[in-house]
Amino acid sequence: MNEFRADLHCHSTCSDGTFSPEELILHALEKGLTGLSITDHDSIQAYSTALAFAKEQQLALLSGVEFSTMFNEHSIHILGYSFSVDHPAILEFCEKHQQRRLQRNRLILQKLKENGMPLEESDLEHSSFQAGKQTIGRPHIALALLKKGYVSTFQEAFHLHIGEGKPSFVAGSSFSTEETIAIIHQANGYAVLAHPHLIEPQRLIKKLLELPFDGLEGYYARFAPQEQKRWVKIAQARNWLITGGSDFHGTIKPNNPLGGSWVRDDIFKLLYDRFLLNSSHSGSFL
Ligand code: AMP
Numbered sequence: 286m287n288e289f290r291a292d293l294h295c296h297s298t299c300s301d302g303t304f305s306p307e308e309l310i311l312h313a314l315e316k317g318l319t320g321l322s323i324t325d326h327d328s329i330q331a332y333s334t335a336l337a338f339a340k341e342q343q344l345a346l347l348s349g350v351e352f353s354t355m356f357n358e359h360s361i362h363i364l365g366y367s368f369s370v371d372h373p374a375i376l377e378f379c380e381k382h383q384q385r386r387l388q389r390n391r392l393i394l395q396k397l398k399e400n401g402m403p404l405e406e407s408d409l410e411h412s413s414f415q416a417g418k419q420t421i422g423r424p425h426i427a428l429a430l431l432k433k434g435y436v437s438t439f440q441e442a443f444h445l446h447i448g449e450g451k452p453s454f455v456a457g458s459s460f461s462t463e464e465t466i467a468i469i470h471q472a473n474g475y476a477v478l479a480h481p482h483l484i485e486p487q488r489l490i491k492k493l494l495e496l497p498f499d500g501l502e503g504y505y506a507r508f509a510p511q512e513q514k515r516w517v518k519i520a521q522a523r524n525w526l527i528t529g530g531s532d533f534h535g536t537i538k539p540n541n542p543l544g545g546s547w548v549r550d551d552i553f554k555l556l557y558d559r560f561l562l563n564s565s566h567s568g569s570f571l
């Protein structure tokens with residue numbers, strides 16, 4: 286029998302991944318995974334179809350999301366798990382993020398136009414501005430710039446135009462890390478600090494670790510063993526969960542294969558049991 290492995294961090298076409306939720310589920314099975322959480326940026330739209338499909342395919346699918354938050358004016362990603370996908374607090378928060386992103390994307394497009402690179406909203410993949418459920422972010426803008434021939438690679442779009450501090454960058458305002466944790470907790474979910482090693486500047490970590498997180502992402506794509514040890518130690522000292530995942534995005538980030546990082550059954554079961562409990566209260570179909 287295969288060892289139990291669950292990847293708790295990946296993105297679908299409901300945000301900036303290139304695999305649909307159904308394709309992700311099939312890909313997870315191909316990779317020998319037993320459990321999965323789809324953690325789209327600021328959206329849980331994937332779950333509207335993925336839960337029934339995962340059940341059919343006999344893959345344990347856990348609710349998840351990756352929220353973009355602000356902490357001392359820096360961007361911090363927070364993973365949420367185990368909430369019911371019908372919970373109004375999460376659904377309303379995702380809706381607010383879509384509105385926020387719509388405004389921000391329009392400001393970025395305005396800057397790009399001023400800088401000689403006009404794009405239409407309809408040029409952005411999935412063109413779901415009106416739908417308001419799927420997250421359109423800078424990766425979609427980078428792909429559109431590439432498609433129009435304004436840049437020669439996806440990376441170049443960030444390096445020259447829309448990366449932090451570049452001429453067409455707009456930070457936009459987001460919700461605070463504290464508020465985001467509170468909303469995940471309101472939905473009886475777990476709030477987890479995502480890829481802590483990527484946080485810039487690293488001096489923020491000390492203050493972040495004082496917030497009421499339930500866990501941190503201790504296993505991540507291409508983590509050096511030393512790096513992993515550092516975060517496991519920090520989580521253990523706080524009695525926090527240690528989650529893990531690949532941050533798979535499909536073909537736009539080919540270096541992070543699905544299942545490249547994962548958790549064992551003990552952590553998965555803990556998260557999944559809470560998910561089942563929350564979902565039974567909300568009457569969700571599983
Ligand atoms: P957004 O949430 O719209 O600000 O977009 C942020 C996403 O853009 C991140 O999650 C990354 O996937 C991607 N991104 C940010 N900076 C870069 C970069 N320099 N190169 C490639 N992708 C980037």
Ligand code: ZN
Binds near residue numbers: 296326
């Ligand atoms: Zn992403």
Ligand code: FE
Binds near residue numbers: 351362479480
């Ligand atoms: Fe992230």
Ligand code: FE
Binds near residue numbers: 532
């Ligand atoms: Fe991610």
